[in-house]
Amino acid sequence: LYTFGKLSAALEAAEQGLRGERARGDMARAETVLETKRLYYGLQLAEQLGYLLKEMLDSMDEAIEKTQKRLDDGSRTLTERDVLRLKIGRSRFAAGVEEVEASTRLTKSALARTVGLDPGEAIEIADKRMAMAEVQLDSFDAYASSGPRRRPEWKRLVSGLEAQQARVELQEASYYPTLFLATGVRYAYAGNRDDQKNPFVYDDFNFLEPIGVLGLHWDLNVFANRAKAAQERAAMEKLRAERRRAESGLRLEVERSYVAVERARATIESVRAGRKAARGLLVLTVANFDLGIGEGDELFEAYGAYTETSTDYFRAVHDYNVAVAELSRAVGEELLDLEY
Numbered sequence: 251l252y253t254f255g256k257l258s259a260a261l262e263a264a265e266q267g268l269r270g271e272r273a274r275g276d277m278a279r280a281e282t283v284l285e286t287k288r289l290y291y292g293l294q295l296a297e298q299l300g301y302l303l304k305e306m307l308d309s310m311d312e313a314i315e316k317t318q319k320r321l322d323d324g325s326r327t328l329t330e331r332d333v334l335r336l337k338i339g340r341s342r343f344a345a346g347v348e349e350v351e352a353s354t355r356l357t358k359s360a361l362a363r364t365v366g367l368d369p370g371e372a373i374e375i376a377d378k379r380m381a382m383a384e385v386q387l388d389s390f391d392a393y394a395s396s397g398p399r400r401r402p403e404w405k406r407l408v409s410g411l412e413a414q415q416a417r418v419e420l421q422e423a424s425y426y427p428t429l430f431l432a433t434g435v436r437y438a439y440a441g442n443r444d445d446q447k448n449p450f451v452y453d454d455f456n457f458l459e460p461i462g463v464l465g466l467h468w469d470l471n472v473f474a475n476r477a478k479a480a481q482e483r484a485a486m487e488k489l490r491a492e493r494r495r496a497e498s499g500l501r502l503e504v505e506r507s508y509v510a511v512e513r514a515r516a517t518i519e520s521v522r523a524g525r526k527a528a529r530g531l532l533v534l535t536v537a538n539f540d541l542g543i544g545e546g547d548e549l550f551e552a553y554g555a556y557t558e559t560s561t562d563y564f565r566a567v568h569d570y571n572v573a574v575a576e577l578s579r580a581v582g583e584e585l586l587d588l589e590y
Contacts, residue, residue, distance in 0.1 A: 251430055253428050253429075255419060255423040256420055259416045259420035260416070260420055263416035263417050263420060266410070266412045266413030270413065273403075273405040279402075280579055282364065284575055286361070287572070288572055288575065289364055292357050293357040294375060294377060296350055296357055298380045299346075300347065302560050302564070303343050306343050307347060310339055310343055313336055314337060332547070338550075339554065343557070361373060380571075381567065382518065382567055383571045383575075383586055385585045387508075390508050394501050394505065397504045397580060398503075398582070399582075400582030401581075403496065403500065404500060407496055411486065411489045414482065414489050417485075417486075418483055424475045424479075425472070426468075427466045427468035428467045428468070430464075430466075431464050431465070432462070433461065433463075434461050435459070437458050437459075439455075443455040504580045506580075507573065507579075507580040508577060511570065511574055513573075514569045514570035514573045517570075518563070521559065521562045522563060524559045525560055525563045531552050531555060535552035
């Protein structure tokens with residue numbers, strides 16, 4: 251009939267516990283999303299580097315063939331050393347292709363497992379060429395103020411704290427009694443006994459009567475209840491300390507992810523200029539070589555410079571996309587135009 255708050259506190263604790271478990275599921279979901287993005291961008295990088303190295307490998311084969319032909323025709327500007335230098339470069343590109351192909355296979359298997367495909371099931375990504383993730387970032391202050399509170403980790407802590415507060419109230423309510431009403435019906439029938447209609451005659455064989463008891467349940471073990479209440483309050487203070495640490499830690503994670511995005515974006519701008527210059531150098535060197543005024547060393551260095559700067563550029567784009575994915579995780583909000 252009346253519990254002095256015991257029932258409402260127990261229901262609140264159960265409801266907050268359920269919310270905490272849902273937040274735990276959201277945490278696992280967010281980790282799966284982030285891991286999928288990392289593997290996707292990693293596979294994208296591996297395939298892009300594979301295309302680049304194969305292109306360079308074909309170009310090196312063509313250069314070796316041209317050099318050998320000109321050398322056989324009696325060219326005075328080329329020597330056997332030029333052919334050997336180009337062959338050394340080709341072997342490096344060939345080794346790089348094998349390494350990237352192995353990495354691609356492993357990353358595909360990991361991505362297939364993460365997205366729930368059956369073992370051995372083929373998987374291909376739609377975006378074959380790497381590009382910067384299209385995202386319009388808000389200010390750091392905006393993310394730092396609201397981002398952590400959108401995280402499932404924060405929601406789980408808040409639910410846990412509220413559930414613990416309800417448990418404290420439940421334990422403190424044990425100081426008071428519980429007023430209850432117990433009701434029921436007693437019934438008996440005996441065919442070989444006469445049913446006595448006289449109210450003054452005791453008949454314990456044939457009867458139908460309702461019963462009701464108004465009672466009070468009161469645990470008078472005050473010292474045990476006090477100790478349990480103190481234990482619950484201590485657990486609540488511990489959760490409050492964890493929430494304070496989590497608030498500063500989640501803000502720091504937002505700042506770290508935001509800085510990583512800005513740094514990756516600046517790196518892309520730097521390496522893009524280097525890649526463009528290396529591309530121009532390669533085109534000029536190949537043209538000179540085809541005209542017979544270039545040397546094998548120059549061609550070898552031009553191929554190496556272009557491959558190195560292109561690799562740096564693609565890695566920078568990969569790092570930027572991963573940084574954006576990690577920032578989405580840190581602020582508890584999808585920053586890309588994705589639908590799950």
